[in-house]
Amino acid sequence: MDVMERIVTTQTQAIRHEATEYQRKVAEANARAYMAAKLHTAKNASSSTTGKTNGTTPKPHQTGVSQETRALKAKLPRYVAVDTVKDKRSAPGTTKEVMIWDTQSEALVGNYVYDVAKTPSVGSTAKYDTYSAEYVGTGL
Secondary structure, rough: OHHHHHHHHHHHHEEEEOOOHHHHHHHHHHHHHEEEEEEEHHOOOOHHOOOOOOOOOOOOOOOOOHHHHHHHHHHOOEEEEEEEOOOOOHHHHHHHHEEEEEEOOOOEEOOOEEEEOOOOOOOOEEEOOOEEEEEEOOOO
């Protein structure tokens, strides 16, 4: 019986619907802000522990991702839930609207917005359909 209650609770906590173009843009901006902040923080932490910085800048013709950036991205959670804006289709009682971002491919997963009844705490993990995503809020 306890399992059935948990399933029903999870389904009622996150109702999904198709995202508008504006919701996608806001979610993508928040996700990119999160990625930039995390990679910047991790790079600063790694350079301060070694006591030196690389001092080289990539040449304009070098478009590949550095080994250091790939290693830093591998330490991030695979999926994160980022905030987006509410619209008229939001379910009654919705406190947050989130979309799922794949940190490895750096793209939104699907075209769904999830209506969340209770605002999750930043850093908590929740299940949205088949994805377990860490909630990061606006990414900042």
